[in-house]
Amino acid sequence: MAELKDFKLPDVGEGLTEADILRWDVAVGDSVVVNQVLVEVETAKAAVELPSPFAGVVTQLHYPEGATVEVGRPIISIRVGAGELPAQPDQPVQPDVRPVGGPTSSGPDASPAGGSAAGRPGSAEELIPALPADGSADQPAGDATSPKREAVLVGYGVAGERGRRRRRTTSELAPSANDAFGVHPPATALSAAPRQVAAKQAEGPAAFENPLTFENPASIDNPASFENLDVLAKPPVRKLAKTLGVDLFRVAPTGPNGTISRNDIQEAAQRQPDARTDGRPGRAPTGGETRVPIKGVRKHTAAAMVASAFTAPHVTEFVTVDVTAMMELRDRVSARREFRDLKVSPLLFVARALLWAAGRTPIINSHWDADSGDIVIKHYVNLGIAAATDRGLIVPNIKSAQSMTLLELATAIGALTDTARAGRTSPADMAGGTITITNVGVFGVDTGTPILNPGEAAIVAMGAIRRQPWVVGEGADERIEPRWVTQLAVSFDHRSVDGQQGSQFLADLAALLHDPGLAQL
Amino acid sequence: MSLHGHVPPEPDLVQLLTPEGVRVSHPDFPLDISDDEIQALYRDLVLVRRFDAEATALQRQGELGLWASCLGQEAAQVGAGRALRTQDMAFPTYREHGVAWCRDVDPLTLLGMFRGVSLGGWNPNENNFNLYTIVIGAQTLHAVGYAMGVTRDGAVGTGEPDRDTAVLTFFGDGASSQGDVNEAMIWAAAGNLPVVFYCQNNQWAISEPVERQSKVPLFQRSAGFGFPGIRIDGNDVLACLAVTRMALDEARSGQGPTLIEAYTYRMGAHTTSDDPTRYRLSDELETWRLRDPIERVRAYLIRQAGAGQDFFDELEAESEALAVRVRAGCRALQDPSPLSVFDGVYAEMTEELAEQKAGYAEYLASFEDGAHQIDEPVASS
Numbered sequence: 001m002a003e004l005k006d007f008k009l010p011d012v013g014e015g016l017t018e019a020d021i022l023r024w025d026v027a028v029g030d031s032v033v034v035n036q037v038l039v040e041v042e043t044a045k046a047a048v049e050l051p052s053p054f055a056g057v058v059t060q061l062h063y064p065e066g067a068t069v070e071v072g073r074p075i076i077s078i079r080v081g082a083g084e085l086p087a088q089p090d091q092p093v094q095p096d097v098r099p100v101g102g103p104t105s106s107g108p109d110a111s112p113a114g115g116s117a118a119g120r121p122g123s124a125e126e127l128i129p130a131l132p133a134d135g136s137a138d139q140p141a142g143d144a145t146s147p148k149r150e151a152v153l154v155g156y157g158v159a160g161e162r163g164r165r166r167r168r169t170t171s172e173l174a175p176s177a178n179d180a181f182g183v184h185p186p187a188t189a190l191s192a193a194p195r196q197v198a199a200k201q202a203e204g205p206a207a208f209e210n211p212l213t214f215e216n217p218a219s220i221d222n223p224a225s226f227e228n229l230d231v232l233a234k235p236p237v238r239k240l241a242k243t244l245g246v247d248l249f250r251v252a253p254t255g256p257n258g259t260i261s262r263n264d265i266q267e268a269a270q271r272q273p274d275a276r277t278d279g280r281p282g283r284a285p286t287g288g289e290t291r292v293p294i295k296g297v298r299k300h301t302a303a304a305m306v307a308s309a310f311t312a313p314h315v316t317e318f319v320t321v322d323v324t325a326m327m328e329l330r331d332r333v334s335a336r337r338e339f340r341d342l343k344v345s346p347l348l349f350v351a352r353a354l355l356w357a358a359g360r361t362p363i364i365n366s367h368w369d370a371d372s373g374d375i376v377i378k379h380y381v382n383l384g385i386a387a388a389t390d391r392g393l394i395v396p397n398i399k400s401a402q403s404m405t406l407l408e409l410a411t412a413i414g415a416l417t418d419t420a421r422a423g424r425t426s427p428a429d430m431a432g433g434t435i436t437i438t439n440v441g442v443f444g445v446d447t448g449t450p451i452l453n454p455g456e457a458a459i460v461a462m463g464a465i466r467r468q469p470w471v472v473g474e475g476a477d478e479r480i481e482p483r484w485v486t487q488l489a490v491s492f493d494h495r496s497v498d499g500q501q502g503s504q505f506l507a508d509l510a511a512l513l514h515d516p517g518l519a520q521l
Numbered sequence: 522m523s524l525h526g527h528v529p530p531e532p533d534l535v536q537l538l539t540p541e542g543v544r545v546s547h548p549d550f551p552l553d554i555s556d557d558e559i560q561a562l563y564r565d566l567v568l569v570r571r572f573d574a575e576a577t578a579l580q581r582q583g584e585l586g587l588w589a590s591c592l593g594q595e596a597a598q599v600g601a602g603r604a605l606r607t608q609d610m611a612f613p614t615y616r617e618h619g620v621a622w623c624r625d626v627d628p629l630t631l632l633g634m635f636r637g638v639s640l641g642g643w644n645p646n647e648n649n650f651n652l653y654t655i656v657i658g659a660q661t662l663h664a665v666g667y668a669m670g671v672t673r674d675g676a677v678g679t680g681e682p683d684r685d686t687a688v689l690t691f692f693g694d695g696a697s698s699q700g701d702v703n704e705a706m707i708w709a710a711a712g713n714l715p716v717v718f719y720c721q722n723n724q725w726a727i728s729e730p731v732e733r734q735s736k737v738p739l740f741q742r743s744a745g746f747g748f749p750g751i752r753i754d755g756n757d758v759l760a761c762l763a764v765t766r767m768a769l770d771e772a773r774s775g776q777g778p779t780l781i782e783a784y785t786y787r788m789g790a791h792t793t794s795d796d797p798t799r800y801r802l803s804d805e806l807e808t809w810r811l812r813d814p815i816e817r818v819r820a821y822l823i824r825q826a827g828a829g830q831d832f833f834d835e836l837e838a839e840s841e842a843l844a845v846r847v848r849a850g851c852r853a854l855q856d857p858s859p860l861s862v863f864d865g866v867y868a869e870m871t872e873e874l875a876e877q878k879a880g881y882a883e884y885l886a887s888f889e890d891g892a893h894q895i896d897e898p899v900a901s902s
Contacts, residue, residue: 010583013794034848035578046796053582422802 002081005054006074007038013045021067021075022047023293029230029248030058031238038076041069056080057230065293233260244269245288297392308454312368312493316449317502321510322470324484329516333406342410347385347439349513350462350488351409354437355381355402356519357508364458364505365435368496375496384436384453385413387420395453396425397433441465447487457496460509463487488513532738532752534784537759540812542820544759552763556826562758563818564836565599569619570815571840572628575847576618576635580793584851585635589616593756593788596814597721599623600761601783604769605689608649608676612664612690615653616721620691624650628843629850638854640865657692658699661718664690665705668714677715678775685773688716689765695726697742698734706746706780715772718743718780719765721755723787728800740782748778755785756814786812859885 009019019041026038035051038058042048060077063069079085231248233241237260241248248260251268255261294302326349334344358365358381367376383401387394396419398404398412419425436453441464450459463486470483488510492502512518537552538544573591580588591598594616602623605611613620621631626648633639634653641652654660668688671677676686696702697720709716722739724731731739743750751768753760761783768779786809790797822828863870863878870878 008583010581011586012581012583014587035575045794046790047798048581048793048796050581051578053584423798424800 002056002079002083002085004059004085005056005078005080007050007053007076007078009041009069009071009073009075010050011071012041012048012050013043016043016045016071018068018070019043021063021065021069023065023295024061025049026058026061026076028058028060031235032056032058032078033235052078054078054080065295231260232258237262237265241265243288297389297394301393304454305451308452311454312452312457313495314449314452314491315494315497315499315502316489316491317506318447318487318489319506319510320485320487321514322472322483323465323486323513326513326516327465327484338407339410342407342414344410345413346441346465346486347437347462348406348410348413349516350439350460350509351383351385351401351413351437352406352519353509353512353516354435354460355383356512357505358435359402360508361501361505363497363501364492366457366496367434367455368457368493378434380434382432382434384433384456385416386436386438386453387417387425389420389423389425394420394425394430395433395436396420396429397436399432435459437462441486447489449489450491452491452493457493458502458505459491461489461491463489486513532740534752534754535760535764536754536757537763538757538817538821540756540817542817542824544821544825547760547763550760550763550767552759554759554762556822556828559759559818559826560822560828560832562599562603562762563815563822564839565603565619565622566595566758566815566818567836568840568843569595569599569622571844572622572847573618575844576628576632576851577789577793579632579848579851580635585632585793586637587635587792587794589792590787590789591616591618593786593809593814594721594723595619596758596818597755597761597783597785600758601689601691601719601765601781604762604765605649606682606687606769606773608683608685609687609689609769610649610651610664610667610671612651612660612667612688613653614657614660614691614693614696615655616693617653617691621650624648626650628847629854632847632851633854636851636854638856656701658696658701658705661690661692661696661702661705662708664688664716665708665712665714668709668716669712671715672712677773680774686715687769687772688714689719689769690716691719691721693726694720694722694724694731694734694739695729696720697739698726703746706743706748706778709778710747713775713777715775716778717765717768717772718778720780720782721785722782723755723785724805725787725791725797725801727791727795728797730801738782740780743778743780746780748780750780750782752782752784755783756809756812756817758814758818785814 011017012019020043022040022042024039026032026036032038032052033055034053037049038052040047040049056078058076059079062073062075062077069075231251232253232255233248238248240246240262241251241260244265246265246268251260251264253260254264292298323346326346330344330346330349333339334342362377362379363375365378365381367378369376380400381402382397382399384395384397387396396416398409398416401409401412404412416425416429419429433453433456435456436450436459438448438450438459438461440448440450441462444464446463448461448463450461452459465484465486467482468485469480470485471478472481472483473479488506490502490506490509492505494502497505535547535550536545537547537550570592573595576585576588577590577592579585598617598619599622602611602617602620605623611617611620611624618628618631622628626643630642631653633642643650643652645651651660651663654663665688671686671688674686676684679685690705692699692702702718705716706718708714709718720739722731726734735742738752740750740752751764753764755761764781768781771777771779787797788806788809819833822832860878860882863874863881866874
């Protein structure tokens with residue numbers, strides 16, 4: 001007889017009371033072995049991975065990613081051992097709460113999981129009230145999330161998500177009304193041939209004929225029916241399925257005892273291009289796909305970019321400029337003793353030029369304060385430098401950069417990039433920026449149309465600096481010479497910055513890089 | 522040349538087995554060792570690592586309150602541990618799981634303190650392996666005191682191999698800044714005591730890099746106290762064995778203390794409560810991964826010593842069995858009786874303490890459900 005074991009959140013750091021779920025590494029239905037990493041949690045002290053104390057099959061994840069959990073609460077349930085679970089009326093099995101890859105259903109009218117709840121008010125509305133009265137009748141008091149909320153929290157419709165995880169159908173992917181709702185066949189159909197499955201469904205209980213009632217709590221609570229949802233496949237086969245992007249629940253098993261074999265997966269993978277013609281998303285014909293959860297820096301970046309792009313009307317202008325004089329200046333500066341430990345990069349001179357140009361066009365260094373109805377012109381420059389890090393794009397800034405000497409600025413840029421690369425940039429380092437430089441040139445590209453860092457009025461993109469033919473001299477002296485040439489772009493917030501002002505700023509910036517001596521003016 | 526402009530040469534690092542698994546000789550530290558013996562060292566290394574990994578997992582599963590992993594330092598510990606003779610005494614920190622292994626302390630016993638069911642768990646005199654010491658550096662003073670006793674027993678310099686005794690004390694780069702360690706070295710030098718100071722410089726004192734603590738390589742500190750110091754490749758089990766063996770021999774023969782700096786790296790967190798990604802770079806970790814103490818021995822055994830796949834398979838099975846035993850054994854560790862706290866205070870219980878014990882027993886018995894009530898964990902909400 002199988003046994004259901006709960007893994008309770010341990011105190012991983014001497015006296016902690018809670019932890020946040022950062023990432024689930026397993027989903028309901030997965031087989032796990034002892035010490036396999038189940039989840040990453042973050043406490044006040046550290047982000048740590050928790051290894052499984054049990055070997056078995058995951059039957060429930062009690063919390064979604066992002067939830068804060070008290071130490072001692074069960075976070076995952078694992079069925080240990082073979083056979084049926086004893087009836088446990090107090091332990092209803094809740095749906096998988098994790099968004100894992102793959103489409104959700106195979107019906108011709110199927111929509112992605114996120115849309116199936118929203119797009120089917122009739123079904124979704126009826127399903128939700130069908131759960132226990134408050135949606136958490138069997139949760140311990142004080143539990144942070146109810147089952148219903150768990151599903152919604154991670155952006156997947158309740159019905160679609162359940163259907164996808166619970167489904168077990170044949171390789172034929174025969175469209176049917178039931179499929180759209182992810183109805184799973186009864187127990188005996190597990191290892192049966194496709195035709196038998198269809199037959200079973202046809203003669204099955206009313207619940208299976210009426211998709212709107214399949215989520216009846218009674219059936220959810222029935223451990224026996226849940227039991228049948230498991231797919232039998234060895235871990236290497238599961239891995240192959242993951243790699244090829246094959247949903248195990250869609251594969252007809254031909255192996256011994258109803259197990260899915262390596263061959264089954266490969267055949268299913270072959271068929272996938274056909275299965276895709278119904279317009280469902282997300283299946284690569286070969287090579288599979290990788291789903292990266294949108295969280296952390298990526299999530300923040302996305303929100304900031306969308307907010308910026310749809311709040312501030314952007315205008316981007318470009319200029320191509322001969323920066324040979326700047327490159328020569330750079331060589332002279334880097335040879336100086338006080339710069340011996342510093343990186344003297346073109347970025348340093350662009351930063352310096354930006355500070356000079358911003359001083360001549362103050363509106364470029366401002367903030368559109370919609371709440372107060374003011375344009376706030378800053379008399380200081382907190383110069384943001386966009387940095388690509390392992391965690392994603394971050395924009396730490398150098399505080400009060402306007403009053404820095406070249407040496408101080410070089411030191412500050414060095415410290416800022418080192419900190420960012422080390423992943424140690426603090427929130428304070430990223431707050432309060434007033435204008436930003438993004439150096440896309442380091443990636444070898446010439447220019448781009450940067451999106452404003454939210455709250456700022458301008459962002460400068462510097463492109464790659466290349467040796468290019470350039471026309472120099474005048475009249476009889478006119479000739480083509482190889483010069484250091486680059487492109488600069490500036491995007492500005494057209495609510496506050498007029499075209500004349502933005503152009504003036506960009507022209508000044510270019511002029512100083514072309515002729516650094518202008519700073520004497 | 523100014524005084525402050527003087528830069529001492531980069532220290533020599535004694536190495537007998539390169540990270541690529543090639544045996545190299547060192548003019549001052551020859552090591553006569555058979556391939557079978559190297560194979561035995563390899564077994565130690567693998568089993569220690571497996572045990573350590575299991576203990577880390579047990580902590581993450583809530584079975585241990587804390588664990589201090591020795592990942593990456595196995596060679597430094599096994600090399601030193603295997604250099605000890607039976608009569609020698611070792612004074613560990615709380616991370617010397619590899620030394621405990623060499624002293625035949627049951628790994629399961631080590632878990633008792635980390636699970637909170639014992640205050641130590643083993644009799645230090647049985648295996649000549651002192652209890653784990655949590656107070657940073659304090660064990661170096663205990664070791665020096667023990668070495669004073671050895672000297673007074675006349676168990677130094679007699680020339681009898683089974684009588685002459687050395688003391689080996691462990692500490693880390695962080696502890697090298699402690700007053701205790703420096704006092705211990707002063708006393709050791711003054712008394713010409715048979716003690717070897719074995720510093721595993723794992724580069725990080727929790728989050729503090731060693732360069733911020735010491736302007737000189739740690740092994741050079743011994744010069745100031747008046748005894749020799751040497752830096753060895755702490756990820757090279759052969760160098761650790763050869764040099765520690767020589768230092769212990771010299772201690773036993775009455776030549777006095779030595780400081781050994783085993784230059785190694787803590788691959789894991791300081792303890793399970795620590796998150797090293799907050800203060801060190803993954804680049805550094807990758808650099809040290811290439812110097813792994815186990816991989817180089819494996820490479821040597823395969824390429825030079827002709828070890829077959831059977832050996833590795835059997836060892837793999839043995840280490841899995843060890844893990845299973847440790848896992849099951851850990852969960853089965855019994856909570857101590859509330860009265861046991863009285864038993865370990867004095868060698869012979871005083872009358873007053875006996876009264877207190879009896880009084881406490883009476884108090885426990887006053888509960889309706891008997892003494893066990895006190896053992897019930899406080900109900901969580």
